[in-house]
Amino acid sequence: MNNSAMSPLLRNRIQSGNPNANQNGADLNYVYENLKLRANEAKPNEAKAKLVNDNFIKRQTDAIKDTGKDCANFVKAVKTADVNDTQLGRINDIGMKVGAALIAAFLALNAKNKKTAVMEFVGAATFLTSMAAWPKLFINLPAKLVHGFDIDKKYISAQGEKKDFFLDNQFLPWDIYSKEELTEIGKNTGIDINSPNGEEKIKRKMQKTALQNRTLWMATAGFATPLMTSMACSVAEPYIEKGIIKSDFNKVRKLTEANGVKSYIDSIQAKSGEISKSQAELNKLFEGHQKGVLGENFFDELASKLGLSSLSQEFKNADDLKVIAEFESNTALVDELKSLYKNSASYDSEDLLKALSSLNVKSQGMEALGKEEIQALSKKLGGGFTHSQLVKELLSLGCDPKQVAKLKHNSVNAQTLFDILGQVPLKSANGAKTLTQEQLKNMLGDGPLTIGRVRQLLSNPAQFNQKEVEQILENVKVDNSEFIETIKTFDRELGANTRAKVAKFMKLVNPVAGERSLSVYTKEYMDTVNTLFKEMGLTDGQIRALISENPQVKVPEVLKDFFKGKAQNQGEYKTFIEDLYRKVQTPDEVANVVKSLTDNASSISSDVAQGSKFKGLMEAMLGEGKQSCSLVNSIKSFLGTGTTNIETFKSKLLLMSGLERRIQSGELAQAFKDNGLVSEAFSIEQLTKLAREAIYSSSSSNAANKFGMPNAYKIFRDIVFDKNAYDIEKGVSKQAAEGIEKAIEFMTKEGSISKETYLGASNFASQIKTIARSLNNNKIWKKIFVTGTIALAAVTLLVQPLFGNIKKEYPENNKAGNNK
């Protein structure tokens, strides 16, 4: 409306009435004040995010669901790259889990045995579990108890993703905590929400507590996770080992119970893949050795490729040289197969030294083999060398190979050595002559050099240095093709199936009697010593002393003291040994399985012996007859040896305890007296000491030397190993009786007895030490890790009350009851 006609006076009056009105006439000041009063009619919307309230079970199921989502997101990320930061971050978790599994799988593939392989996965799983469990048990839970809220609270974001509420200390969606929830938390932490800045203080305290706890988690996770993992693994390991042994044994047992061993063996056919693989490996081996001197390594590998090396240990008792010498033709093969069936008996170098030093070796025109050479020889061979090592050294000294070949590993005596060494063409007065390569070639003439020809050369005592000849020969191109052809023929005739059968059968045998693999017998050894140690109640210090190299502390002494203590009360003694033996008893089912396998070992037979170029050798290897070195006999011996070893191992405990009982009761002293052994030279104490040496130290040679009278040692031995004197111990069980009888039989055999043959068990003391060492290491590590874990857990728990202190930030309310 055009009101310019209005008089200025009127206009002025009207305008001055309400200078601040808007076009609708409303007074803007009033409008503004009213709006201020009504400001709170606008409220922020409810948060789109929601807290997750769940329980333990739901959390676990959610964890599985979340892992599924992570996998789906991973696929999405790869295909379309359409994932956000949170989803991408979580993919790392899958990577960790999959990566751990893959690493475990890779390590398991290269593991020495099944237990190690399984432990790789156990380790991976416990590592991941420890990573998750440590914060939950030692940080989140104590924090909740002390501070009254869950620092690991989860929420679902506006985008539908599950996140940790306190993950980012600067990104806390506070509005998803309701006032009621904050009030409750405030009550738990001693802050009144209605006090000045109450809500802010509660939030600040929560934020600080969560941050400090997460920092604590980061600081401790690096230590806690491996500690918990190793503890979990060490707890799990014995059960896993037991499980694996039981599982493997059960497979074999089921086969034996069903009488299925023979049909199983008969059904074994080498797979074409296996055949071609083994053929390829053999070819590779031969290609690498077409020329050059064939050394021990070659034959080690050859034995392995032919599937025969696992039994090489068994041939130590076999008179293989004699057997092989009966074969027709091919001396080259015969010669080399000597190395194939290696003997591994070991000599006591001290004995050898003593034997040699008592001789004054002289030979025509040669200097004496002085003490220095013998000592050098002894030193070089060390305290325990194999037969083949001795042979090699003797050859290198220039001994006659034929003579050396006659050397039986269990029949080295002074005379034999003298015979051999007398032939040694040592440094002559004229000085050693050496052959040049040219001269050697001229000597040998045209044609390929074979090992046989080389050996022939060596067998002739020539006036040249053997070592130098060997060196020259190494440089000379030796054509092994003929020999290799022979081996190939032998391998073909032996047959891939036979080799496969041997290998598969050994897979049945090893779970029971294998030494290196996890086997029932290995476990029994461990259990026996474990039980023994528990019974002995040895302290950690005593165990450490036991396994130390301290010569003052010897296993026999410790055992002696233990059994002596037990034997003092004759009334409780029987109960004690029955109890002990019961704990270490071999179950009957093991014996049944061993019997079944032994009975079925013959199933490995050769169908190719007839018409074979190596008939004799084949029959000897695969037959059962008189040929003690045959494969089948070796398998049987392997099984039997294991059984014997175990039983006699346990029986030795009974012999020891029995001896102490006899000593305590005076029976032994009386027996010595009755048999006239007590004299001025040998008191009862000395005789008792010798008796103990015989039983504990597994050696009788000292006694034999000391007596001086031919029969006195025999009488002494018969008293100590009187089979009737151990009736109480034999009465424990049938196996005990058998074991003790066998032990006594061994000890009373004529001839010198080595530690190894005593009871058929290898060095008892060293076995005890080995097992004790393992047990001790476990104890030490457990101590370290348990202590470490407890210390870390204690620190983690103790610092909890120090967290969340907001006094400095809110000093005006630093009064009791206002905040913590």
Added chain:
Amino acid sequence: MIENGKPISPALMNMLNKQGVQPAPQPPAVQQQPALPNYEYNPMVSQTALAMSRQIVPTVSAAGVTEAQSRVQGYKNDLKEMLTSNKANILAVIPRTMNAQDTDGNGLIQGNEVSGNFVNAVERLDEMVNLGFNTQHVLPINPPGKTKAFGTAGSLYSPSDFLSIDPELVDENPPAEARAQIEKLYEQKTGKKLVKMDKNDPEVAFAQCKYYIDECHKRGIKVMLDLPSCASVDFSIKNPTMMATDSNGKEKVPQGWQDIRMLKPFENEQTRTLNNDVLDLHKKFVDMCVELGFDGVRADVGRAKPVEFWNVIINYSHAKDPQFAWLAETYTHEDASPQLNMPYDRPQELLEVGFDTYYGQYHIFNQWTTNEDLYKYVKENIDMNNKIGQPKSLIGSFATHDDYSPMLYGGAPWVMFTTILQSMLPQVNPYMVDGSQTGDTYIYPYKGATVKDTETDNNECFVHAGKLDIFNKSRKPGGDHPEISTAIKSAFALRNNKYNEVSNGEVRLEMKNAQDVITKGSFIILPTNNPEIISFARHKDGKTLVFIGNRNVNKTVGGTITIPGLSAEQKFKNLMPSYGEECKFQNDKNGNVTVELGASRACVFEIDDKDIQTLSNPQNVLQQEYLN
């Protein structure tokens, strides 16, 4: 005190207090809207005159408009309407650089060089109109703080006084025509004659600002003023009651911005009682805006104030000017704020409380590598609009002053691509920053340099490389790619229903009202087998525009697009300027178009396809509702 609607008697109150019972805090009493003032009856005044007088509002002109409207004939503020109906084409400008004369070419305005001001800024308005811009976002014009400042002129977002204008924006020697108008405006406000254009006289600054705004209005350009969210250190020293502090009494600094301090919107955050001082300050800011003639406000960091605050201020502004528009700088829903001392971002809340339009997430468009990302976001906003129940829009925030120059991502082709794209998207008001019309990279050679002359306590030329300089007096924005302007002109002409006037007759637009199709039409996703091809249609009342573009800045891409109802005879004539590599289109009788698109190419076609909406999969058809 009111309990259950009834007041508590003092006696009862005393008794409760003695027993230690504290009544729960009461909500503020709702007061009745005061009745209209009754004028004193005067028998000398005729009833007719009295009735006429009640229609008069002293602060507005006789036609019932604001002061600004009374200054410019034919001008009326309809910015709120424009924004909510997606009709604004916005250019962000900084008055102190808009028409700065960098004679020595070093990028910095020093010595006798003339910096931008309200008067010389007018010279650029015709250029803006020519391109099709109808709205300006004027970055803050308050005097910057000088203490602990960033840059040699101080940050635009670090005001030392919210209610005055930076004296540096005053032209002390304006041309005659401008001078005359300024003097008139000065006299109207102060009642005094303007003797000297003294920049230190705040009323001179006010008058020159009004002059600038009037010139904008004369050309049909609406103007929004930027409202800083925080204050300078200088302000905080003078107004401690308005500043947010932590529990130790230290002022809160928004993370990363050490030259500014947070305002304190709440007196008591627990009871959500607002800070009257801060509220009053903003009320006065609105008063100032309306007086100066601004058509709306762009609220910097909208989330820095709670919804209760905006509930008061926005409604107050509408009481003054119903079409006063509000643009919120808010991006996306946050569960919590990742920035220390800054509250979380909640766009929907701000829109519900009164903002008309908001920034949105288009500034991360270059990170969306597939078309699905774009379509998902369009749907998200349309759904939010439809949920709110009122028309709300976004700006085409593909590159704001807080973002790196789009030139640095994909050069001029990319700028043209995003310009054309945002011109075609639903619920979007295209938005560009001054300088991008010609491809400014915002790389300033003086970055980090130390200078002798400074207006602040900082001698270092602090600047964010790649972003528009808001810290120093810098050169006029601009680059070397005029072809971008061609694309802007065509795109905005299409939006403004002026396409045929502008097109030079090469391609003729048949439809009469492309603006309606773009601003109100449905958004139809056109399926394609190549995720790098963005293809959609805008359809209304049987009229269809199709956008086809390649978001890959590096290579030509090919694919097949399905356009339901497309005729095999349809010719594809690109309404937009061509640039870069050639594009090829081959359609078949099944409604499929096989395309080969050059890097960053964007094309718009008018197609004859009345049934496209009905024939499309309903899931691909989106419609913003509640539009007028």
